[in-house]
Amino acid sequence: MTTSTDVLATDPRAAHLAALDWVSGLAAAVPEDRMAGPTPCDEFDVRTLLAHLVTTVRRPAAIAAGTDPLAAPLVSEDVLDAPADAYVAEAAALHGAWSGPDAVELLDRTVRMPFGEVPVRVALWVYVNETLVHGWDLAVATGQPVEADPALATTALEVARRFLPAEPRGGPVPFGPVVTPAPGAGPTEQLANWAGRRR
Incomplete structure (x- = not known):
């Protein structure tokens, strides 16, 4: 299992695609x-959460294409009529974008993120975490199972604890205080709790 001490040396693509696949299954099951x-996630209802999740697909797609990921807006308003369908389609397309012969070389390049410039492999781990946390949001909101693959979520939690300290939170750090997990909470819920989420 990947640990936070060696995550910078790992290839995050498989974890990212697994997270996308999990959320695609959730999105496809959301009734109108x-x-x-x-x-x-207080600022989003289900529709706008899905449209934001589309942005979390478009940004790594831009990285794979060599363009600026932050050009994609926080919420992809162009898909608001059918955000679940858009998410499923664009997440599936991202598999191809990261499987090409040049994709491995991209991992050590630098990319601009909201918090500064980082290697692409670090950016992808950030998107793994964001995808899983918002997947948990979506699952809770729509009454679906809240746990992704345990190994995937455990690794993501380790990464989150490394890159998102427990303090400070709020203000320039767009996360609420850490929530104590409920007894028996799985690793995906623990990850969401670390990001300040509560049911």
């Missing part, structure tokens, strides 16, 4: 009558 419902 739940789209206006609330989510644990």
Whole structure:
């Protein structure tokens, strides 16, 4: 299992694609009558959460294409009519973008992220975490199973604890205080709790 001490030396592509696949399954199962419902991510209802998740696909797609990931807006408003379908389609397309012969070489290049410039492999681990946390948001909001693959979520939690300290939170750090996990919480829920999420 990957640990936080060696994560910078690893290839995050398989973890990222696994996270995308998990959320694609959740997105595909969201009924239309739940789209206006609330989510644990206070600023989004289900529809806008899905449209934000589309952005979290478009940004790594831009990295793979060698363009600026931050050109994609926080919420992909162009897909608001059918955000779940858009997520499933664009997440599937991303598999091809990261499997080409030049993709490995991309991992050690530098890319601009909201918090500064980092190697692409670090950026992808950030997107793994964001995908899983928002997947948990979506699962809770729509009454679906909240746990991704345990090994994947455990690794993501280790990464999150390294790159997102427990303090400070709020202000320039766009995460709430760490939430104590409920007894028996799985690693995906623990990851969401680390990001300040609660049911």
